[in-house]
Amino acid sequence: MPAAGFVVANAFYPNQQELVMMMVYLALAQGINVIYGFTGYLPFGYVGFFGAGAYGLALSVLYLHVPAGVGLLFAVLAAVAVAALLFPLLRLEGVYFAIASLAAAEALYEVISNPSLAAVTKGPYGINLVSAYNANASFVAAVALVAVSMGIVVYLRTSRLGLALRAIRSDAVSAEFAGINVVQRRTVAWLLSAAMAGAAGGTFAWYTSTFYPGAVFDSSISIFAIVFALFGGVGTTWGPALGAVVLFGVYNAVGISQPQYFQLIYGVLIVLLVLFLPGGLGSLVQRLAPRWRRLRRTPGRGPEALPGVGGPDG
C-alpha cells in the first residue's frame, strides 16, 4: 500500500525528489526496524551501509558499465560485504555496539574519500553518474524498494524467524535454551538490515547522480532513519513507514514554509513524542485498537485483544 501510495502521489505531486527521498528514508527506517525492532541492536552507524550501497552502485556503473538497475544488486552486495566485515560488532551490546557501528561508518567514509584511493573510489572528488541518470526508472526502483522493505517486515512479523528474533531480543539466553540459534538468527537480521540500507543507498545514488562521499555517509541520515523508526514504533509493520512519511513530510513542509522556526518546531515535536508516546505512533494505535474493537463487538462474543500484542517487544 505505501508503494502504491507513492506512485499515486507521483501523478499529482510535482516534487519527485521529495517522494524519492521519503521512500529512501522509509526503507531505511524499516531497515532500522529489522535490526533494532527485532533484535535490539541500535546501529548509529547505519549510514555506513547506505554509503556502501551508493558506492556499490556508482562504481559498478562507472567501472563495470552495468545498467544502473543491475547496479542496485552491486549496491546490496557492497552493503552486505561491509556487514559481513563488521560481524565482530555483534559481540557488543547496547551503547558499545551503537558507538562501534558509528566508528565503523566513519572509518568507511574516510577510506572512500581518501585521495590516495581516488583511482578506485574517486576519493573526495565525488561521483558523477549523469550518463546513467533516469528519473522515472530510479523512481520505480524506489517504489520497488518500499514494497520489498515492507514485505520483509511483514515476513518477519509473521514468520518463525521473526518470532525467534523477538525471543532473542527479549532474552537471548532463554532463547538459546529454547533451541534458537542466536548467532545465526542475529546474523541473518544484520545482513538483511544492511541489504535494505544498501538498496536504499543505491537508489539514492541513482536518483541523485552527482554526489560527494560526505552526502552518502552523512551521520544525519542514520539519525533521521532512527528517529523515523522510533516515531512510528519499532517492531511493527506500519510504524516506521508512518514515521518516515509523517516526519519527513513535516520536515519538508516546515522547512519550506517556516524555515526560521524549523528547528524549534521539529525539535518540540520529537520531544513531545518521547515524553508522551515513547512507544511511537504504533503504540498509540495499539492502545486505541482494543477500545475500538470493544465498541464494535457485542458483549460476550469472544475474548478481547490483549493490549500491547504486536508491540516492540512482541
Add this chain to the structure above:
Amino acid sequence: MNRYLVATAGLSLLGLSVTACGASPSSSSTAPRAITVGTLYSGSGAFATSSQPQLAGLKFWISQENSKGGVYVGAYHKRIHVKLVTYNDQSSATTAATLYTQLITQNKVNVLVSDFGSVLTAPAVTIAQEHHQLLFDPTGTGTVFFTPGNKYIVLTALPTSGIWPAPLVQFLLAQHISKVAILYDSNDFDASQAATVDSGLKAGGVTPVYYQAVPSATASYGTLIQSIKATNPGAVLEFGYPPNDIAFLQALRSSGVHFPMVFTAFPGQLHQLLESNVGQAGLSYTYSYGFPPQLAYNTVNEGLGTSAFVQAFAPTDPASVNFLDIAGYQTGLVIQAALRHASSLSQLALRNAVASVSGSLNTIDGSFKIDSQGGQVGELLPVSQLFPSGSTTKIQMVYPPASATHSAVYPAP
C-alpha cells in the same frame, strides 16, 4: 503472511502502471509579471557563515535592480520586477536536493541559483540538467560538475578549484622555496587545490616534503603541526574550509612553531571572520588568495565597481564586506547580462546569452569568461599577504607582479 505479501506486491504493480502518467510544464510567450530568482541558503550548519553573505550579495543585486523598476529583459524590451524565492537547506545536501526540485517544479523559477560551495551545489547539477534548467552556480567549483554535453550550468564567481593555486605555484617557484609542506582536507575543493600545487611544483622540480590529507572534520592540528615541523619546510600550505583554517592557525599560534611561510585559503575570502577568530598576531604575514574587495576592480562594464559596491553595500562598515557578498552580487550581474541579451526566457536562450557575453564582461569580480562546459576561466586569484595594520591586518596583493600592491615579506618575521 502470504495474503500480506500478495496484497503488497499487487498494489505495487498496480501503482507502477500509473508512473507513466505525469504532467509536463507549460511555457508562456507573454511577458511575466516578475522574474523569479530561486536559491537556497544555509541558515545553520557548516556552510552558514559562507552561504549567508552570498545570499546577501544576491539580495543586494535584486534590490538595486528593483529600485530601477526591475531588471532589463531584452526579450520584452522592458524592465521587469525581480522576485526572490529562498529556502533554508541547513547545510544538508539531501535537504538541498529536495528544495532545488521544489524551486524548479513548484515555484517554477525563471532563474535558479545554487547555494554556496560544491557540497551544496552537487545535488543541483543533475536536477537542473534533468529539468533543463540553467543553474547559475556562484561558488560550486567541483570539477565533476562541468561535463561535456551539459549546457545547464554556469560558474559565475570563481574559477574551478583546480585552477585557483596556479599563481601560488608560480610564486613558490619564483621564491625558490624548495621544501614545501602541503596539508589538505579530503574533500573535492581542497584536494583539487592540493593536487594542482603538487603537480605544478613537481613540474618545476620541487617535490613536496610533506603531502598529507586529513578528514574535513579535523579540528585538532597540534600533532600535525609537529609532524610538519619535523620536515623543516620553507612553506606550509593548508587547504581547508574556514573552520579548518581557523583551527589550524589557532593551533599554530598556540604551538609556538614558526614557519617562514604559511598559506591558508580563507583569510582572503572571509577576512573579518578569520581575524575575529585567529587575531592579528595569528594572521600577520600569513598568505592567502587575493579576492575582491581587497583585489579591486573599479573599471567595469557591468554593475558597480569595487569601491562603489563597498560604499553602497555597507556604507557604515566597509570592512565587513567580504568576497562572498561580492560572489552573490556577481551572480546577479551575470544573470542581468543574460536577461538583457537572451532572445527569450527559455533556459537555453539564457545559456546562449551567457556564452555571448563571456570574455567581454568586466565586473567587480574581474573578467567573466567561461569555457564550453560552463566552467569559469577568466578570473585570476593572485597571492596575497596579510600585514599588521594597527590592531588588525591588511591584505595586500604580492603576486603576480601585475597585480601586486606590496612586496612579499619572506621569510615571515
